[in-house]
Amino acid sequence: MKKRITAAAISAAVLFGALSGQALAADDSGFTDIAGTSSRAQIEALQELGIVKGVSSSEFHPEENLTGAQGIELIVRTMQLSLAAIDFKQAPTAEGFFTHVKNDAWYAESFVIAHYNGLDLPADIDPNKPLTREEFAYYLVQALEKTGQYPLVKMYINIQDEKDITVDYQGTIQRALLYKIVALDADGNFHPQQIVNRAEAAAILFAAHEFVETHKDNGEAGAPEEPAASAPATALE
Numbered sequence: 546m547k548k549r550i551t552a553a554a555i556s557a558a559v560l561f562g563a564l565s566g567q568a569l570a571a572d573d574s575g576f577t578d579i580a581g582t583s584s585r586a587q588i589e590a591l592q593e594l595g596i597v598k599g600v601s602s603s604e605f606h607p608e609e610n611l612t613g614a615q616g617i618e619l620i621v622r623t624m625q626l627s628l629a630a631i632d633f634k635q636a637p638t639a640e641g642f643f644t645h646v647k648n649d650a651w652y653a654e655s656f657v658i659a660h661y662n663g664l665d666l667p668a669d670i671d672p673n674k675p676l677t678r679e680e681f682a683y684y685l686v687q688a689l690e691k692t693g694q695y696p697l698v699k700m701y702i703n704i705q706d707e708k709d710i711t712v713d714y715q716g717t718i719q720r721a722l723l724y725k726i727v728a729l730d731a732d733g734n735f736h737p738q739q740i741v742n743r744a745e746a747a748a749i750l751f752a753a754h755e756f757v758e759t760h761k762d763n764g765e766a767g768a769p770e771e772p773a774a775s776a777p778a779t780a781l782e
Contacts, residue, residue: 576605584744587751607744614652614672616681616746617664621655623750624688624757626662637661644669659684662691679714679737681746682727685753686717689724692757697723705733726752 576599579585599605639646639653646656659666664687702722721727727749729735
C-alpha cells in the first residue's frame with residue numbers, strides 16, 4: 546500500500562496535475578506560490594507522496610481554474626484506475642470515444658481509462674474547459690466507487706441551492722457529501738455551477754484519497770445504501 550499522509554496531519558486535500566505528458570512527480574524545492582492558500586498542507590503532503598506537480602518546478606498556481614483535462618487526469622491517478630482487467634483485441638484510442646480529445650494529447654490515456662471504468666464523460670467533453678463543482682464531484686464519486694463498495698449512511702442532506710444542480714448529478718453529489726469529500730458552505734449551499742480552482746480541487750481529491758485508504762485499512766466494505774430521510778445541511782469546516 547502507498548505511503549499515507551493521515552487525516553490527523555491533513556484535514557482534507559489533493560492530487561495535482563501536470564500540464565504536459567510527463568509523469569507526475571514531486572519537487573523537493575516546494576511551491577513558492579501556495580503560502581496564502583488554505584490547501585497548502587494538502588498540496589505539500591501530496592507533493593511529498595510524489596503525486597503532485599505544478600505548472601513548473603516552483604509554482605502550483607492554486608487560484609487557476611481546473612480544466613477538464615487536468616481534472617480527469619488527476620481523478621484517474623488519485624483513484625488508481627487502469628485498464629489492467631480489460632482484454633482488448635485492439636488498443637483503444639481517445640479519438641474513438643471523444644470528439645475533442647486527440648490521441649497524442651498528454652491526458653488522452655486517462656480519458657480512455659475513465660471511459661472504460663464507467664465514468665460518464667460526454668463524448669463532446671472539452672478538455673480545455675474549466676470544470677464546475679458539480680461536474681468535478683460527479684466524475685470523482687463515480688471513480689471513487691470503482692475502487693470498492695463502501696458503507697453509506699441512509700440520509701438525505703438538504704442543499705439550499707439544489708435547484709441549481711443538474712438533475713443527473715444530484716445523487717452523486719448527495720453521496721459526495723455523505724462520504725465527506727465535499728461540504729456545503731455555512732448557509733447550506735453547494736454552489737454547483739462555480740468553477741473549481743486547483744487549490745479547492747486539491748482539498749477534495751485528497752479527501753477522496755484518504756477516504757479510500759482509510760476504508761481499505763479498516764477492512765470496511767459493503768454496498769452503498771440509498772439516501773433516505775432528511776438531514777440538516779452540513780457546513781464547511
